[in-house]
Amino acid sequence: MIYILNSLDIRPYFTWIRGGVTMLLVETNQGGVLVDTGVGVKDHLAPTFRMALYKKFYRASKGVEKTAFHLVQKLGYQPEDVRHIVISHLHLDHAGGLADFPWAEIHILQSELDFIKHRPNWRYIPEHWSHQPKWKMYTPEGKKWFGFDAVQLEGFSPEIWMLPLPRHTPGLAGVAIQQENGWLLYGSDALPYNARMDLVPRWFARLFMYHHVPRIRTLIAEHPEIQLVSGHMPQKFYKNKNILIIKI
Secondary structure (H helix, E strand, C coil): CEEEEEEEEECCCCCCCCEEEEEEEEEECCEEEEECCECCHHHHHCCCHHHHHHHHHCCCCCCHHHCHHHHHHHCCCCHHHEEEEECCCCCHHHHCCHHHCCCCEEEEEHHHHHHHHHCCCCCCCHHHHCCCCEEEEECCCCCEECCEECEECCCCCCCEEEEECCCCCCCCEEEEEEECCEEEEEEECCCCHHHCHHHCCHHHHHHCCCCCHHHHHHHHHHCCCEEEEECCCEHHHHHCCCCCECCC
């Protein structure tokens, strides 16, 4: 079972976007696995200056009811059932809930941790991991997932793979989760809003952002059994049931 969740409703100024911030909850043989955590409880109750600024600019929704900590309970789980968290990257809107699950093992690419130690920027909030999480770090060592460099999280059923997709951050990882008849590929912020890759010209991807879109576009054309989800989808996406999605 895979649940696709929305951590925040966002309406950034100067854009037409009416979106959300994606998280996944995956039922596995090793307990619940969160993929990204969205913003956390403290981000609502006692936000840092940077989080308050982010929420103001993005005109983010208020209230803790959309935090991962509360949504897993809405789904009938206890927070302690979440034993593992896979982090695509540590930006403030994707990793704010780490502290709400201090017992969980955090799966992350080594390159992302190396970056925050030496050159963090305003989109990282160190307080999100000041509780000293149980990091489990990965570096690709020759394995491939449909031709992409990848690392497989050992011992998990369904299979879970992390794909290095750097540029948005040095250690951003896409997360591929095996389904009965295919795969769900969560591209996080390596994919554009609503995973609309058709709106990203190759020259734009090459020079500016969404650098992996041309290659992912080819992947999807060759393998229609792979479904894409980006880090920011339209608000209505989280309320339909194209796959295993709860209504928020």
